[in-house]
Amino acid sequence: MRDIVVVLAGLCSPPRDEKSETTRVQLLWRAVSEGESGALKSFQEIVNGGMGGEDGKWTPELVMGMLINPVSAIEIHPSLAAPHEPLITEDQWVHAMRRLIEEQGAEHTLRLLLHTLKGDYVGAGGVPYGYRNPDLEELEAQAAYQYGCQEVLRRLRREPNLLAQSxxxxxxDESMDRKDRAEMLENESDPSLMREVMVVTPDTWGEVSEEAHHMVFGYLIKEIRPVGPFGLPGAERFRITWRVPESPPA
Structure with missing residues (x-):
C-alpha cells in the first residue's frame, strides 16, 4: 500500500507529500478492514506524528485526547494541580474510556493515558494541569478580546437597540462580581467616556477610545472563555455568554 501511494503522490500535479499521503491513506485502508475504530491513529503514530489539528480542524485523535484526559472530567486535588473547571462529567469520561478500550484495546488506551499524563495532552502549552503560562495567557486573552469585539460589532449591526438592552x-444581574460592578460604576461616572459609549456604532467604532471599546464589551458580554486549543477559528475556540441572548437570524 505504501509503495503504491508513494508512486501516485509523485505523479500528482503538483506532487503531494509522500509521508502525509501515506498516513492519510493508511487510516482509510484500516477503516475499510476494521471499521470506524480502524480510522484512528495507532499509539505509535500519535507519538511519531501527533494528534493533528495543525489546520485548525478537530481530528478524531484530538477529540479522543480531550476525552481521555482525566483533567477534563475532574478537578484535580489542589495538592496536585491548580483549580480548574471540568469540561465533561465523570460518567461521560468513564463511558468514553470504556468505549475506547472496547474499540482500541486496553494496552492502547493505557499507553495513551500515560502519554497524556506525561504532558502531551490536547491544549498543552508546556505547563502542568490547571496552571497557565503567563505569555500564553496574555495571548489567549488578547485573542478572546479581539474575537469578542468582532462578535460585538456583528450583533450591533443586526440589533440597533442591543446596547441599551445589555x-x-x-x-x-445579581450574580455580577462585586469588583466588576464597582469598576463599571466608576467608569460610568466619567461623562466624556459615557458620551463615547452611548453614541458608538459599528461605523464609529474606530473613532472612539479603547476605554469605550472595553465598556461596550463589558455591557454586551457577560463571559467569554476558551473551549478549544490554539489554532482553531474563534467560533470554535471561544464560547461567549451574552447578557442578552442572541435571537436566531430571520
Whole structure:
C-alpha cells in the first residue's frame, strides 16, 4: 500500500507529500478492514506524528485526547494541580474510556493515558494541569478580546437597540462580581467616556477610545472563555455568554 501511494503522490500535479499521503491513506485502508475504530491513529503514530489539528480542524485523535484526559472530567486535588473547571462529567469520561478500550484495546488506551499524563495532552502549552503560562495567557486573552469585539460589532449591526438592552440586563444581574460592578460604576461616572459609549456604532467604532471599546464589551458580554486549543477559528475556540441572548437570524 505504501509503495503504491508513494508512486501516485509523485505523479500528482503538483506532487503531494509522500509521508502525509501515506498516513492519510493508511487510516482509510484500516477503516475499510476494521471499521470506524480502524480510522484512528495507532499509539505509535500519535507519538511519531501527533494528534493533528495543525489546520485548525478537530481530528478524531484530538477529540479522543480531550476525552481521555482525566483533567477534563475532574478537578484535580489542589495538592496536585491548580483549580480548574471540568469540561465533561465523570460518567461521560468513564463511558468514553470504556468505549475506547472496547474499540482500541486496553494496552492502547493505557499507553495513551500515560502519554497524556506525561504532558502531551490536547491544549498543552508546556505547563502542568490547571496552571497557565503567563505569555500564553496574555495571548489567549488578547485573542478572546479581539474575537469578542468582532462578535460585538456583528450583533450591533443586526440589533440597533442591543446596547441599551445589555446595559439594563447588566444592572439587573445579581450574580455580577462585586469588583466588576464597582469598576463599571466608576467608569460610568466619567461623562466624556459615557458620551463615547452611548453614541458608538459599528461605523464609529474606530473613532472612539479603547476605554469605550472595553465598556461596550463589558455591557454586551457577560463571559467569554476558551473551549478549544490554539489554532482553531474563534467560533470554535471561544464560547461567549451574552447578557442578552442572541435571537436566531430571520
Amino acid at each position: 446595559i439594563r440586563a447588566m444592572r439587573a
